Amino acid sequence: MKGVAVLICTYNGAARLPETLRHLAQQRVAAGIRWEVVLVSNASTDDTLAVAPRLWAALGAPAPLRVLDEPQAGKEHALVRGFAAAAYEFMAVVDDDNWLAPGYVQRAYEVMSAHPEIGILGAHGQGAFEVPPPVWFAQFEAVYAVGPQNGGQNGPLPDKAGYLYGAGSVVRQTGWRKLLAYGFAFTTSAKRGEVLSGAEDIELGDALRLAGYKLWYDDELRFQHFMYKERLTWEYLLRMARSTASSQLTSVVYYFIFRHPNLTETRFRQLYAKRILWLSTQVAKKPGALVTALSRPNDEHSTRNFETLRLLYNLKTSVTQRTAAVQVFRQVRALQQRLADLERATKSTTST
Structure with missing residues (x-):
């Protein structure tokens, strides 16, 4: 069914969700376009499952919200659970520190509807910071899923080259179900606390290319990626480097x-x-x-x-x-x- 399922995967995200859900509640979506929010708590030990519905209700609940518990640690497991639950064809992957621009859901729906060849649609993440970023941040912003992709050009990425970061991306459910039907399973793993990036987003993009779909970038699809001060350190950047190296296989x-x-x-x-x-x-x-x-x-x-x-x-x-x-x-x-x-x-x- 055509529509947008906003999938939020979170690990112990109760403290981060208020701002994320506040931005989501401000979406401007045309009448007749169906959308929903599916929040997956991934092996959380905090009160995310109880907090999220209360926050959403206080924001007016502009779309249906479902909250799921995925006890098996790993972003890929949360994605599989969320994809299975999504009611709509276009599944937006939103981290708990991603603040969607007001026109995000509408734009995602329009672009994905107009181009059935798209397997994954990439967005432009703009940095938002708890403290001023270090001087080196701009050079490595792509490591943090910040900045334009595909050279800032709207349209398909070159066949079999390049990738899209997972934050803010939109996955076509038909493509995902095709992969599942023919035996796809993630080989990458992103157990938070062990690695910082499991590259499950890159693997999914490559698999959808193998299934005949295209990766596509739209510079008008925007969100803010909030950077907590703990991430804006050289030590954290080196951990990211080690993590991406271990997940490159x-x-x-x-x-x-x-x-x-x-x-x-x-x-x-x-x-x-x-x-x-x-x-x-x-x-x-x-x-x-x-x-x-x-x-x-x-x-x-x-x-x-x-x-x-x-x-x-x-x-x-x-x-x-x-x-x-x-x-x-x-x-x-x-x-x-x-x-x-x-x-x-x-x-x-x-x-x-």
Whole structure:
């Protein structure tokens, strides 16, 4: 059914929800456009489940609200639970620190309705800050899901290249259900407290591309991404770098499959080994930068240190994840083959 389900995944978010729900309650949605709010409390130990309905009622409850408890920790589990509960075709993924602009729901509905080829629609996250951001923030804002995407250009991302951050994105339910029907399951994991980013958003985008959908960006789809002071530290940024390195595995698998549609496991192993060799070469090319980064990792005045450490983290995780990479390749390759069989069967039926 056409409409917008705003899906809020939260972990112990009771203190963050008042402002998030206040912005959501200010949506300006044309009469006749259905929308709802589905809030998933993901292994929370606070009173989120009780707080959210009270807050929403006090704000006038401009749309139906359902509150769900997902006890299994991990953003991907919260997403699966929320997607299953969503009543409408367009599912907006909103974190508990995302403040939607008043026209967000309306714009999401219009763009997704006009372009059925869109699997995921990306938004423009604008930074909002508890304290003034550090001087280096602008250089790394994309790490925080802030700033324009796709070069600020409305429209589809290049086929099989680039990605959209998950915050504020809109997922097509038809595409999601197609993936489920043909065996998709997340291989990434985002257990809060263990990792800061599980890359489940990037994995979903890649899988929908595999199913024939496009990633699309709309610069008029806006929200504010609120940054608490604890996130605006160099230590937190380095944790993000380590987290993204540890969660890159599935993206690497899709990268090779997109560029080699008939990729065999043997050839994948070879390509993966070449990638490790390339990363090793990049690290070895800059011994001075490596020594400096390792001896002064907390020097936030040297943004070069961050890039060097991120490269080193990528190398380390690529080496330690070699066996896991092959397992993920088998899973993604099987999904690719099932989707290809569906496409061939559809074409055969159409031609007859």
